[in-house]
Amino acid sequence: MSPAALRRLAVAALEAEGLAWAGIARVEEFPHLAHFAPWIAQGRHGEMAYLAREHGAASEGHAAGRGQFLREDIRNAFPWARSVVCAALSYDAPGPRSTDPRAPGRGWIARYAWGDDYHEVLVAKLRAAAARLAPALREAGSEGARMYVDTGPLVERVVGYHAGLGWIGKNTCLIHPRRGSFFFLGAIVLEAELEADAPLPDRCGSCRRCIDACPTQALTPYQMDARRCIAYLNLELRGPIPAELRAGMGDNIIGCDICQDVCPWNQKAEQALAAVTPAAQAPDMAPEMAPELAPRPGRMAPELAALAALSEEEYRREFRGSAAKRAKYRGLRRNLAVALGNHPGTGARAALEQLAQDGDAMVREHAQWALERLEHLQRPEQMERLARPEEPELPERLEGMDRLEQGEDAAGAAGRAAGQSSAAGPSAAAHPNARRCALVAPGSPRDPRLRPQSAPPPRPPQSPETAQEECAY
Ligand code: B12
Numbered sequence: 001m002s003p004a005a006l007r008r009l010a011v012a013a014l015e016a017e018g019l020a021w022a023g024i025a026r027v028e029e030f031p032h033l034a035h036f037a038p039w040i041a042q043g044r045h046g047e048m049a050y051l052a053r054e055h056g057a058a059s060e061g062h063a064a065g066r067g068q069f070l071r072e073d074i075r076n077a078f079p080w081a082r083s084v085v086c087a088a089l090s091y092d093a094p095g096p097r098s099t100d101p102r103a104p105g106r107g108w109i110a111r112y113a114w115g116d117d118y119h120e121v122l123v124a125k126l127r128a129a130a131a132r133l134a135p136a137l138r139e140a141g142s143e144g145a146r147m148y149v150d151t152g153p154l155v156e157r158v159v160g161y162h163a164g165l166g167w168i169g170k171n172t173c174l175i176h177p178r179r180g181s182f183f184f185l186g187a188i189v190l191e192a193e194l195e196a197d198a199p200l201p202d203r204c205g206s207c208r209r210c211i212d213a214c215p216t217q218a219l220t221p222y223q224m225d226a227r228r229c230i231a232y233l234n235l236e237l238r239g240p241i242p243a244e245l246r247a248g249m250g251d252n253i254i255g256c257d258i259c260q261d262v263c264p265w266n267q268k269a270e271q272a273l274a275a276v277t278p279a280a281q282a283p284d285m286a287p288e289m290a291p292e293l294a295p296r297p298g299r300m301a302p303e304l305a306a307l308a309a310l311s312e313e314e315y316r317r318e319f320r321g322s323a324a325k326r327a328k329y330r331g332l333r334r335n336l337a338v339a340l341g342n343h344p345g346t347g348a349r350a351a352l353e354q355l356a357q358d359g360d361a362m363v364r365e366h367a368q369w370a371l372e373r374l375e376h377l378q379r380p381e382q383m384e385r386l387a388r389p390e391e392p393e394l395p396e397r398l399e400g401m402d403r404l405e406q407g408e409d410a411a412g413a414a415g416r417a418a419g420q421s422s423a424a425g426p427s428a429a430a431h432p433n434a435r436r437c438a439l440v441a442p443g444s445p446r447d448p449r450l451r452p453q454s455a456p457p458p459r460p461p462q463s464p465e466t467a468q469e470e471c472a473y
C-alpha cells in the first residue's frame with residue numbers, strides 16, 4: 001500500500017474516533033531537539049527526572065563522554081519508526097480567561113483540567129483509531145505501533161510541529177494560526193511510512209506578550225525554565241515551593257494559563273469559535289472538543305477556602321478522573337495556602353489558620369507564610385488595592401488580524417461547523433458534561449453565565465488593534 005493511501009486510512013481512522021485534526025511527521029532528525037540536551041544540562045527540567053533519562057552507554061559518547069538523552073532523538077526509543085501520526089484535541093472550553101478579573105478568595109484551575117483527564121480521553125481514542133488501522137498496517141507488512149499522550153519518550157510539540165499542527169511559540173506551546181494553543185497532543189509512532197505534512201511557519205514575529213506577562217519570569221523566547229513555571233511549581237514539584245516564587249504564583253492552584261491567555265492567536269481562535277457556534281448547532285462547544293473535556297461544575301475560579309476545607313476523602317471524590325489530581329491532596333493544600341495568602345477573600349484567615357494546624361509540616365509552613373503575608377496585606381493601602389484589583393489588560397480585539405486570512409477563515413469555519421457533529425459523535429449528547437457545554441449563549445464563545453459569581457463583568461471590547469507589527473503572518 002502506498003504512503004499516500006496509508007495516510008488517508010490513518011486520517012479516516014482518527015476521524016472516526018472524533019479526532020478530526022491530525023497530521024503526519026516523517027521520522028528524521030528534528031532540528032528543535034538540538035536545544036534539548038543544553039536545556040537538561042542547565043537543570044531547567046527541575047525534578048522531572050524522567051526528561052533526563054539517558055540512552056546508550058556513555059562510551060558511545062554523544063557529548064562530553066555520555067550517551068544521548070533518550071528524548072533528544074526520536075530514533076533513540078524507536079529505531080524502527082518511520083512516521084508519527086500526531087492528533088490534536090481542543091480543550092478550548094467556553095469560560096473565562098485566567099487574565100479576567102476574579103473576586104477575592106477565588107482561585108484558578110487551568111483550563112486543561114476543567115473536564116475529564118485528557119490522558120485517558122485521548123489515549124482511548126488513539127487506541128481505537130490504531131485498531132481500525134491495524135489491518136492496513138498488516139497488509140503493508142509494517143505493524144509496529146505505539147500510542148502516547150504525555151508519557152512517551154518523545155517531545156510531542158516538536159513532533160506536532162513536523163506534523164504541520166502548528167509552530168512552537170515563544171511561550172513554548174504549539175500554536176495553530178486559527179485554533180490557538182488550547183489543544184492536547186497525542187502520538188501514534190508507526191513503523192510504516194505514511195505521506196507526511198509540511199510544518200507551518202513561526203508567526204510570533206516581534207511579539208513578546210507571553211514573556212512579559214509571565215509572573216515568575218519563567219520564559220525567554222522559545223525556552224522555559226520549568227523550575228520557575230507555576231505549572232511546574234503547583235503540579236510537579238512535590239516539596240516546598242521556593243519562597244521567592246510564591247507571591248508570583250498568585251491564585252493559580254492547578255497549572256497556569258497566563259502565557260496562553262495573553263497570546264493574540266488564542267484571541268483570534270476565540271473569534272473563530274464564535275463564528276462556528278450559531279444557535280442551530282447545539283451543543284455549542286469548541287470545534288473538535290470532546291464532550292468529556294467540557295468543564296465540570298466548580299472548576300472555573302473555585303472558592304479557595306471551600307477547597308481547603310475538603311477532607312482527603314472528599315478531595316478524592318471531587319477530583320476523581322481529573323488531570324488536576326496530579327497535585328495530590330497535600331500538594332493542593334500547599335497550593336491553596338499560597339493562593340489564600342496572595343488572593344484572600346472572606347474566610348481566608350480562618351482557612352489558613354486551619355491549614356497552619358495541618359498534619360503535614362510542608363502545608364503548615366506554607367500556611368504560616370501566607371498568614372504573615374496577610375498581616376502585611378492588611379495595611380490599609382494594600383487592602384484598598386485588593387478591593388479594587390487592577391484590571392489586567394483585557395485581550396485586544398483582533399479583527400485587523402483577520403485581513404489576510406478572511407476568505408480562508410470563512411471556509412475553515414464552514415468546514416469545521418460541518419464536521420462538528422460527526423466529530424462530537426453520537427456520544428456527545430449522552431455525556432454528562434455535554435449539557436454544561438450547551439449553556440453557552442448562541443453565537444457567543446464565552447457565556448457570561450459561566451463566569452464566577454460576583455466577578456466583575458467583562459469590559460467592553462477595546463478599540464481594535466491590529467497585532468500586525470507584532471505577529472508575523
Ligand atoms: C514536562 C512538560 C511540562 C513542564 C515543562 C514545560 C516545557 N515547556 O517543557 C510543565 C509542568 C511546566 C508543563 C506545563 C504545561 N504543559 Co506540559 N508537558 C510536558 C511534557 C510531558 C514534556 C515536555 C518536554 O519534553 N519539555 C522539554 C523541553 C526541552 O521541551 P519544550 O519546551 O517543548 O522545548 C522545545 C521548544 O521550546 C524548542 N526550542 C527550544 N529552544 C528553542 C529556541 C528556538 C530559537 C526555537 C525556534 C525553538 C526552541 O525545542 C525544544 C525541544 O528541544 C509534554 C508532553 C510530551 N511528552 O512532550 C507536555 C505538554 C508539552 N504540555 C502541555 C500542556 C497543555 C501544558 C500546560 C498548558 C498545562 C497548564 N495549563 O498548566 C502548561 C503550559 C506551559 C508552557 N508555557 O509550556 C501540552 C502542550 C500542548 C500545546 N498545544 O503545546 C503537552 C504536549 C501535553 C499534551 N500531551 O498535550 N508541561
Ligand code: SF4
Pocket residue numbers: 171213214215216217218219224228229230231256257258259260
Ligand atoms: S504557564 Fe504561567 S508560569 Fe509557566 S511560563 Fe506560562 S505564564 Fe509563566
Ligand code: SF4
Pocket residue numbers: 169170171172175203204205206207208209210211259262263264265471
Ligand atoms: S504570538 Fe506573542 S504571546 Fe503568542 S507565543 Fe508568540 S510571542 Fe508569545
